[in-house]
Amino acid sequence: MIGILAVLLAWQLVAASGLVDKLFLPSPEGVWRAGSEQYARGILIKDLLASVGRVGAGFALSAAVSLPIGIAMGCSRVICQLLEPLMGLIRYMPAPAFIPLLIIYFGLGEEPKVLLIFIGTVFFNTLMIMDSVKFVPSELRETALTLGGQGFQIVTKVVAPFIAPQVIDTYRINMASAWNLVIVAELVAANEGLGKRISLAQRFLKTDEIFLGLIVIGLIGLAIDLSFRLLMRRACPWAN
Amino acid sequence: MHLSVSGVSKTFGSGSKAKHVLEDINLELDSGEFVALVGSSGSGKSTVMRLVAGLELPSSGTITVDGQPVKGPGSDRGMVFQKYSLYPWLSAAENVAFGMQLQGRPKREVNERTAYFLEVVGLSDAGRRLPRELSGGMQQRVAIARALAADPKVLLLDEPFGALDLQIRETMQEFLYQLWERTGLTALLITHDVEEALLLAQRVHIMAPRPGRIVRTVEGKLDRRDLSFLRLSAPFLELREELANYLRVLDSTMG
Ligand SMILES: Nc1ncnc2c1ncn2[C@@H]1O[C@H](COP(=O)(O)OP(=O)(O)OP(=O)(O)O)[C@@H](O)[C@H]1O
Numbered sequence: 001m002i003g004i005l006a007v008l009l010a011w012q013l014v015a016a017s018g019l020v021d022k023l024f025l026p027s028p029e030g031v032w033r034a035g036s037e038q039y040a041r042g043i044l045i046k047d048l049l050a051s052v053g054r055v056g057a058g059f060a061l062s063a064a065v066s067l068p069i070g071i072a073m074g075c076s077r078v079i080c081q082l083l084e085p086l087m088g089l090i091r092y093m094p095a096p097a098f099i100p101l102l103i104i105y106f107g108l109g110e111e112p113k114v115l116l117i118f119i120g121t122v123f124f125n126t127l128m129i130m131d132s133v134k135f136v137p138s139e140l141r142e143t144a145l146t147l148g149g150q151g152f153q154i155v156t157k158v159v160a161p162f163i164a165p166q167v168i169d170t171y172r173i174n175m176a177s178a179w180n181l182v183i184v185a186e187l188v189a190a191n192e193g194l195g196k197r198i199s200l201a202q203r204f205l206k207t208d209e210i211f212l213g214l215i216v217i218g219l220i221g222l223a224i225d226l227s228f229r230l231l232m233r234r235a236c237p238w239a240n
Numbered sequence: 241m242h243l244s245v246s247g248v249s250k251t252f253g254s255g256s257k258a259k260h261v262l263e264d265i266n267l268e269l270d271s272g273e274f275v276a277l278v279g280s281s282g283s284g285k286s287t288v289m290r291l292v293a294g295l296e297l298p299s300s301g302t303i304t305v306d307g308q309p310v311k312g313p314g315s316d317r318g319m320v321f322q323k324y325s326l327y328p329w330l331s332a333a334e335n336v337a338f339g340m341q342l343q344g345r346p347k348r349e350v351n352e353r354t355a356y357f358l359e360v361v362g363l364s365d366a367g368r369r370l371p372r373e374l375s376g377g378m379q380q381r382v383a384i385a386r387a388l389a390a391d392p393k394v395l396l397l398d399e400p401f402g403a404l405d406l407q408i409r410e411t412m413q414e415f416l417y418q419l420w421e422r423t424g425l426t427a428l429l430i431t432h433d434v435e436e437a438l439l440l441a442q443r444v445h446i447m448a449p450r451p452g453r454i455v456r457t458v459e460g461k462l463d464r465r466d467l468s469f470l471r472l473s474a475p476f477l478e479l480r481e482e483l484a485n486y487l488r489v490l491d492s493t494m495g
């Protein structure tokens with residue numbers, strides 16, 4: 001907190017001193033003014049909802065797909081050997097490189113952006129969830145078996161609750177790349193969104209709006225991170 | 241109930257990596273008996289228990305419960321491990337209820353039996369606590385209550401007190417003995433502590449390593465009315481000393 005305030009103060013001082021061209025470094029008030037103006041015109045909220053919506057949709061899809069596949073890979077040697085090499089490979093293909101292909105397939109609408117976020121996070125999510133399954137102590141599974149548990153019950157009653165904290169953490173960590181990807185996608189092609197606004201601002205040399213965009217993106221990222229931490233504390237009090 | 245292990249051998253792996261772990265294990269267990277398996281580390285005690293539990297299958301020989309061959313794990317053979325014995329996300333009471341819920345017992349029965357078995361292990365007041373809020377000894381008592389609540393024919397205990405401090409271990413030994421007297425459970429206990437085995441079990445099998453096999457069986461006819469007295473009595477100490485020596489010799493000649 002003190003660190004942030006210090007940076008703000010330094011920013012204000014440097015901007016006020018006139019040492020740096022206003023074009024390169026807008027003042028904090030300037031950014032604030034740009035923000036209130038965008039807010040008043042309704043663009044800020046519209047951009048924000050557009051970006052958050054894309055991240056939400058793409059990441060929700062990714063989370064929903066990676067959970068069962070990750071657990072299946074962690075529980076079954078066969079499934080793991082089948083999927084891991086493929087995923088390990090695709091994981092290293094930078095997701096933004098898929099943008100041209102997605103645009104060719106799906107045009108300029110919402111689908112390519114949502115799918116980009118999906119592609120960019122689903123492999124990491126899956127592999128990290130798979131790894132967490134490998135840390136379930138065998139004693140916990142075997143105890144369930146000697147208590148009369150059957151195959152699938154071990155997954156739902158032992159594996160799933162045990163990995164819940166790691167799953168939440170996986171989502172929290174990979175959410176950051178989802179957020180990166182939506183900005184990248186919007187820089188390339190979009191009608192609205194925080195990334196779009198930044199690229200427009202660049203065209204008109206409005207550095208204050210670029211700064212505004214960056215700050216808003218950072219704040220939302222922080223808010224998402226904090227909500228995942230809160231979720232963790234609420235949902236898995238035993239794991240702290 | 242009759243548990244019979246006859247002519248059981250176990251080899252892990254195959255070819256050049258094959259590891260012959262157990263050789264011709266024979267043991268019998270009847271309803272209400274308390275039998276112990278003692279041996280040094282690596283003598284194959286846990287493997288015997290895992291075979292009885294059905295978590296591994298024998299390479300040769302047969303294991304039967306009431307004449308039925310063991311084909312896999314089941315709730316007729318409850319097990320308590322030394323480590324990671326409780327589900328950390330469940331309270332003590334939920335842990336006790338866990339097995340009964342897996343079995344699909346009616347909710348009312350689950351609640352009643354949970355309360356009963358928590359009381360049996362003296363933890364009625366701790367039902368709502370999470371495992372990490374319980375001491376090691378309390379955790380093992382919950383694990384025993386959970387195993388018993390699932391209504392097994394035989395309770396398999398793999399060094400259940402191995403991770404506990406000496407003093408707590410003695411308290412837990414007395415607790416387990418009283419539990420046995422009170423509920424008439426049937427138990428197979430694994431330990432590397434000769435004193436623990438002699439104190440609790442009517443029959444003690446001693447195992448030698450590489451490959452694991454039973455080399456001696458002791459029927460301890462001891463007066464168990466007062467365990468803390470028994471611990472210090474001359475015949476007990478003599479027997480304990482003799483067996484401890486026996487194990488030491490086994491280890492040095494085998495190692
Ligand atoms: N799944 C397995 N694969 C290969 N070797 C195994 C396996 N399980 C056990 N062993 C080997 O079998 C031998 C006996 O192991 P086991 O755990 O039964 O001994 P133990 O008497 O219980 O020892 P401890 O007192 O240390 O628990 C050891 O040498 C061990 O390495």
Ligand SMILES: [Mg+2]
Pocket residue numbers: 285286287398
């Ligand atoms: Mg062992």
